[in-house]
Amino acid sequence: MLDTTLYNTEEILRLLDLEEIGEDRFRGQSHFMGSPNVFGGQVLGQSLHAATATVDGRRPHSLHSLFILPGNHRLPIDYEVERVRDGGTFSTRRVVAYQEGKRIFVTSISFQTAEEGLSHQKAMPDAKPPESLASTVKTWKESAGNGKRPFMPVPVDFRADHGGDLYSGHEGKPGKYVWTKAPITLPDDVQLHETLFAYVSDYGLLWTSLQPHGVRMGDPRLQIASLDHSIWFHRPFRMDEWLLFAMESPNASGGRGLCFAHVYNQQGELVATLAQEGLIRLREKKNP
Structure with missing residues (x-):
């Protein structure tokens, strides 16, 4: 049985399943993640669900998003899908998310009919197998209330191949490896796996910078927020099988950090690539 004190997989799958409220219009509920703001992964996953609902027989291959305003977790979010183009092979959708009549998020998503073609990939890094690593989620719960971030259940397990966890890797090094997998067997629904991946893709990436x-996260000087987020889907994957997120931050400047992640399955196939830039502003403490 799923340990709901650690994992909320079924709750998140329901959260990502939107209500259709009109032609190309959808409504999603929000949930509390320990912050008054909506978790960015929620809006990513729900937007992808909305766009996919307007496309037949094609899968997403790229998603490019901008976070405009912080969302309120107490309010639902409305999504409007614009059918930008349906070509012979590709379809383009633009999704705008609204709360109280204000745009809080916008994304453009491209879909493609499956086809064969040239193939190469960046090799998978040498990471410890997930079975040999401790669950970061259990560590979070055990350390909750000790002055660290409050523990909130998550939809997948995380296992970090370094001295830290998802929130922090080796200090001084701009990279980390994190395995992730849903703790239950999921239905054979490609859209479900893609939207859950989009949700999970916002965990830990920006913190690499x-x-x-x-x-570290929790530093009282730190102001951190996602500014944009991109996903490229390369090959099929399942969220109930282990995926390695090989994260790195090639640059930080101007109060912003840039991060990438190459995502591999256990067979060494590169299944997706992520990119995110975010605000990482350090505010000086004021003298009393």
Whole structure:
């Protein structure tokens, strides 16, 4: 039985399943993640669900998003889908998310009919197998209430192949490897796996840009927020099988951090690539 004190997989799958409220219009509920703001992964996953509902026989291959305003977790989110183009092979959709009549998020998603073609990939890095690593989720729960971030259940397990966890890797090094997998067997629904992947893709990526500077989540000086987020889907995958997120941050400047992740299955296939830039502003403490 699923340990709901650690994992909320079924709750998140329901959250990502939107209500249709009109032609190309959808409504999604929000949930509490320990912050008054809506979790960025929620809006990513729900937007992908909305766009996919307007496309037949094609799968998403790229998603490019901008976070405009923080969402309120107490309010539902309305999604409007624009059918930009349906060509012979590709379809393009634009999705705008609204709360209280204000745009909080916008994304463009491209879909493609499956086809064969040239193939190569960046090799999978040498990471420890997930079976040999401890669950980061259990560690979070055990350390909750000790001055660290409050524990909230998550839809997947995380296992970090480094001295830290999902929130922090080796200080001074701009990279980390994290395995992830849903703790239950999921239905054979491609859209479900893709939308859950989009939800999970916002965990831990931006935090990689803090590592070279020795700044940790929870630092009272830190103001951190996602600004944009991109996903490229390369090959089929399942969220109930282990995926390795090989994260790195090639640059931080101007109060912003840039991060990438190459995502591999256990067979070494590159299944997706992520890119995210976010605000990582350090505010000086004011003297009393």
